[in-house]
Structures are given as C-alpha cells and as structure tokens.
Amino acid sequence: MSNESNDSGTTSNLIRGWRKFLGEARTRILLWYVLIITFIFVVSIPAFRLLLHARVDMRVNRELREKIKVFHSLVTYGITSDHTEKDALDIQQFEMLRTDERLQRPSSRQQLKDFFKAFLSSQLPDDDTFLIAFLDGKFYRSSPRGRPEQLAENSQLMQYWAKQTQPEQGEKHFSDSSVHSILYLTQPVKINGEILGVFVVAHTSAGEHAEALEAVIVIVQVSCVVLVVALVLAWVASGHVLAPLRMLIAAIRSTSESDLQKRISVQGQGEIAELATTFNEMMDRLQRAFTSQRNFINDAGHELQTPITIIRGHLELMDNDPEEIEETRILVLDELDRMSRFVEDMILLAKAERSDFLQLKTVDVAALTEELYAKAKILADRNWRLDAMGKGQIVVDRQRITQAVMNLVQNATQHTKNTDVISIGSTISNGKVHFWVRDTGEGIAVSDQQRIFERFARAAHSRRRSEGAGLGLSIVKAIAEAHCGMVKLRTQPGNGAKFTIVLPVEPPPMMNDQLIDNS
Numbered sequence: 127m128s129n130e131s132n133d134s135g136t137t138s139n140l141i142r143g144w145r146k147f148l149g150e151a152r153t154r155i156l157l158w159y160v161l162i163i164t165f166i167f168v169v170s171i172p173a174f175r176l177l178l179h180a181r182v183d184m185r186v187n188r189e190l191r192e193k194i195k196v197f198h199s200l201v202t203y204g205i206t207s208d209h210t211e212k213d214a215l216d217i218q219q220f221e222m223l224r225t226d227e228r229l230q231r232p233s234s235r236q237q238l239k240d241f242f243k244a245f246l247s248s249q250l251p252d253d254d255t256f257l258i259a260f261l262d263g264k265f266y267r268s269s270p271r272g273r274p275e276q277l278a279e280n281s282q283l284m285q286y287w288a289k290q291t292q293p294e295q296g297e298k299h300f301s302d303s304s305v306h307s308i309l310y311l312t313q314p315v316k317i318n319g320e321i322l323g324v325f326v327v328a329h330t331s332a333g334e335h336a337e338a339l340e341a342v343i344v345i346v347q348v349s350c351v352v353l354v355v356a357l358v359l360a361w362v363a364s365g366h367v368l369a370p371l372r373m374l375i376a377a378i379r380s381t382s383e384s385d386l387q388k389r390i391s392v393q394g395q396g397e398i399a400e401l402a403t404t405f406n407e408m409m410d411r412l413q414r415a416f417t418s419q420r421n422f423i424n425d426a427g428h429e430l431q432t433p434i435t436i437i438r439g440h441l442e443l444m445d446n447d448p449e450e451i452e453e454t455r456i457l458v459l460d461e462l463d464r465m466s467r468f469v470e471d472m473i474l475l476a477k478a479e480r481s482d483f484l485q486l487k488t489v490d491v492a493a494l495t496e497e498l499y500a501k502a503k504i505l506a507d508r509n510w511r512l513d514a515m516g517k518g519q520i521v522v523d524r525q526r527i528t529q530a531v532m533n534l535v536q537n538a539t540q541h542t543k544n545t546d547v548i549s550i551g552s553t554i555s556n557g558k559v560h561f562w563v564r565d566t567g568e569g570i571a572v573s574d575q576q577r578i579f580e581r582f583a584r585a586a587h588s589r590r591r592s593e594g595a596g597l598g599l600s601i602v603k604a605i606a607e608a609h610c611g612m613v614k615l616r617t618q619p620g621n622g623a624k625f626t627i628v629l630p631v632e633p634p635p636m637m638n639d640q641l642i643d644n645s
Contacts, residue, residue, distance in 0.1 A: 151371065155364045160357065167349055175342045182334040183309065187295070189252065190311045193327045194293075198313055200229055201241060201325075235262070235322050238315060242267055242323065254333045260288040260324040274330060276305050283308070287326050290314050306332035370402045377405070386413040430468070433461035474601055483608050484523040486633055491516040491559060494524065495552040498531050498561070502550055505532075506539040513551030513564070520559050520631050522609060527561065527627070530605040533598040534563040534625045542567035546622075554631060562626040569619040602627070610634050 228244035230237075242259040246269040251257055256277060258268045265279045265288065276283060276298075283298055290312045299307045310328040314321050377388040389406050437458050444454045492515040503510045531550070538548050542565050549564040570578065578599050599613075602625070606613045609629045617623035 152364045159360050178338040186329050190327045194311045194313050254330045256328045258326040263288045290324050305330045433465050489524050499550045502535040509547045511549040513549045516552040516554040518554045521633050526605045530602045533602050538565040559629050564624040566622040570617045
C-alpha cells in the first residue's frame with residue numbers, strides 16, 4: 127500500500143514539474159520559436175525545390191533554343207552566309223564548320239542527308255542532351271548515338287516527332303525515374319515547299335532533378351543542424367533576457383511589511399528593463415507609504431496619549447471638593463474637545479483621498495475673498511489687511527477652500543504678535559487663482575519649510591507652542607492637491623511668511639463628476 131502511495135506521489139510530482147516547465151515563459155518562447163522556424167522550413171524548402179526546378183528548366187530550354195537557332199541558321203542560309211548565327215558558336219567551332227562544304231544550304235534530299243550527317247558529327251551535346259535527325263518521316267541519325275529507351279527508334283515519341291510539320295516546344299513526362307521528363311524543341315526542314323526532314327533537340331531532366339533533389343537534401347540537413355544550434359542559443363538567450371523576471375519573482379517573494387529594501391538592478395532598455403524600473407518605483411512608493419503609515423500611527427498614538435494621560439491623572443487625583451471637581455470637569459472637556467478636533471482632522475485627511483471629497487460649485491472670487499477676510503478678523507487681535515480681490519468665476523469646493531484658508535490664518539495668528547500684520551488676498555492670472563495669507567511674524571527656518579507640510583510637523587524653533595496637533599498645514603496641502611493645485615511658501619526667518627494656495631480656474635475633466643449643478 128505504501129509503495130502505491132509513493133508511486134502516485136512521484137507521478138503527481140512529475141506531472142506538476144512538467145506543467146511548471148511547460149508553463150514557464152522561457153519554455154513558451156522556445157516552443158513558439160520552434161513552431162515559427164518549423165513553419166518557415168516547411169514552406170520554404172518545397173518552394174526552394176520548385177524554384178530550383180524552374181531555374182533548371184529555364185536553363186535547359188535556353189540551351190535547346192540556342193541549338194535550334196544555330197541549326198535553323200545553317201539550314202536556311204549556310205555556313206558562309208552573313209545571316210548565320212555566329213554568336214551561338216565559339217570561334218574554333220565556327221572555323222571548323224566553315225571548311226565543311228556539306229553545311230551549305232541544302233536544296234535536295236541528298237544534300238539535306240549530307241547536311242544532317244555533317245552537322246551531327248560536328249556537335250558535342252551536353253550531358254543528357256540529344257540531337258536527333260529525321261529524314262522522310264523516319265529516324266536517320268542522332269548525337270550521341272546511345273539514347274534511353276524512351277528515345278528508341280520505334281518509340282511513340284520518336285514517331286510523333288518524325289511527323290512534325292511545324293516547330294514545336296514541349297515536355298513529355300514519364301514514370302521512369304531514370305528519365306523523369308524530356309524537354310524538346312522540333313524544327314521541320316522544308317525544301318522547295320516540301321518537308322523532307324525534322325531536327326529535334328531533346329533533353330532528359332532526370333539528372334538535373336536529381337542534382338536539385340540532392341541540393342534540397344543538403345539544405346534540409348544543414349537547416350536541421352542550424353535549427354538545433356538556434357534552439358540552444360535561443361534557450362540561453364531567453365534565459366538571459368528573462369533573468370530580470372526571475373529576480374522580480376525572488377524580490378516579490380522576499381518582500382514583507384518589515385523588509386521593503388529589495389530592488390532589482392536595471393540593465394539596458396526595453397520592456398523587461400521598464401518592468402524592473404516600474405517594480406522599483408512601486409517598491410519606493412510602498413516603502414514611503416508604509417513609513418508614512420508607521421509614522422502616522424506612532425505620532426497619532428503620541429498625540430492621543432497626552433490628553434488621555436492628562437484626563438486620567440486629574441480624574442484619579444480628583445477629590446470631593448466641588449471647586450476642584452468643576453476645574454477637573456472643565457479641563458477634561460477641553461482635552462476631549464482637543465481629541466475630537468484631532469480625530470476630525472485625521473478623518474478629513476483620510477477623506478481627502480476619496481473621489482467624493484470635493485463638492486465643486488461655481489464661486490465668485492471677490493465675494494469669497496471678502497467672506498474669508500471677514501471670518502479671519504474674528505480669530506485674533508492683529509493688524510488685519512485685505513491686499514487684493516480677484517475678479518472672476520472659479521469652480522471649487524467653497525467649504526474646503528474656506529477651511530484651508532482659515533487653517534493658514536490660524537497658523538499665522540499662532541506665530542505673530544498683536545502688533546504684527548496679517549494680510550489676505552486673491553488674484554486670477556493665466557488660468558490660475560491664487561489665495562494667500564501673509565504675515566510679518568517670526569518666519570520659518572529653511573530646514574522646516576518642507577517639513578511643516580507633513581503630518582504632525584511643527585516648526586522646530588517657534589517662539590510659542592502651537593495648540594494643534596500639527597495637522598493644519600497637512601490639511602491645507604490635501605485640499606489644494608484635491609483641487610489639482612498646490613501650496614507655495616515664501617518666507618525668511620524673522621521677516622514673516624506668505625502661504626499661497628494655487629488652483630486651476632476650471633477643474634480638470636477627471637473632476638467633472640464632482641461638479642454640482644448650481645441651478
């Protein structure tokens with residue numbers, strides 16, 4: 127029973143191993159490569175064979191036409207005529223033929239007989255080529271004398287040629303592999319209006335076809351060797367190309383919440399390199415998100431721990447004195463209010479990442495600026511000023527913009543004295559609306575200018591301690607970015623600060639679903 131279980135487990139492991147092997151990208155690439163190369167060979171080799179046979183037939187037909195052309199020129203004009211095709215003969219052959227008196231234009235049956243004899247004896251046909259002469263409808267002579275069975279004197283094809291009355295070009299196929307087919311050209315000879323003979327140039331194609339087949343076999347053998355070598359190289363190359371993927375898999379497997387340091391080295395260009403770069407960028411974002419989340423939790427726990435400790439301590443020390451009970455009640459309510467504001471701020475920051483965070487409406491900039499200025503003056507006793515009011519309509523969430531500007535104003539009041547100036551203003555230019563809060567307070571150190579927009583951050587060298595949890599400027603930044611805008615800071619230590627919220631006048635198309643119809 128245990129042996130059967132072991133055999134079954136081994137079989138299952140083998141099946142899983144083969145499935146994994148066949149499912150790998152490297153294996154699929156190799157299989158597709160094999161299919162494509164095989165398809166190319168299956169299509170190209172027969173096409174090459176047909177093309178090779180066609181080229182052989184063209185060459186043979188050209189040689190046959192040259193032989194017929196020489197014969198026709200000699201039998202029509204004679205060897206000494208200026209019309210004779212001398213270009214088809216080499217110099218030595220032409221000089222030899224010119225001395226033979228029998229190669230003059232024949233004018234009788236006997237002269238034609240002598241002409242055939244002289245012409246055939248002077249020719250040296252190529253391999254598998256036969257020059258055949260017929261006289262009075264019967265076989266007379268051939269060069270060479272030895273001919274295949276299909277060209278025997280009494281064969282059907284020879285009898286057919288002997289009766290030709292018009293020039294003809296053709297091909298006759300045979301089942302005999304030693305011949306395969308015969309390509310031929312016929313040229314009847316007419317003397318005094320009567321056809322006395324026929325000249326035939328014939329060529330058996332078995333030799334050329336055998337050579338073509340041998341060439342195809344060599345090509346197939348070479349192609350098989352090349353295919354095997356190409357497959358090995360493709361396997362090695364695909365492994366090299368897909369190496370970043372294996373590194374990516376290993377990096378993903380080794381990634382955990384406590385270890386986000388793994389990165390992939392990017393080499394070269396292309397999709398694999400882009401994938402590695404994208405993975406590294408994703409890991410950077412995840413690391414920043416986890417770090418931010420961890421810091422947020424730590425800071426939130428610290429911020430909540432203080433009021434809880436204060437409340438617990440006063441409640442534990444509280445006795446039955448009515449005056450002390452009242453003081454403790456007021457202090458507990460104040461700490462609970464601060465905790466409530468802190469929780470509301472955290473909820474607001476969480477909502478800033480949702481699509482329904484904004485409720486966009488068309489707002490008049492001048493009216494909104496006046497409203498902001500009126501609300502700001504109530505917050506503290508400062509030297510308030512209204513710098514400018516933009517003129518025009520914008521599409522924003524009125525409540526969120528008011529909240530952001532009031533946070534800036536509250537921040538300004540906490541870092542200024544009664545004699546300092548706090549100014550509010552707005553303007554529209556180049557498709558952007560600017561809301562700013564400017565003060566003449568203590569300013570912000572260079573080292574703090576980027577950090578103060580982070581959650582729970584406060585200026586390190588402020589003269590006074592802010593009452594908030596350090597979320598005010600984070601909320602301003604979140605509201606601005608939700609509007610596809612930004613917050614700018616211009617400050618010098620000891621010379622005040624200017625916070626400017628820059629927003630687009632018209633919301634981007636992706637924010638159209640947040641637009642509320644004013645009607």
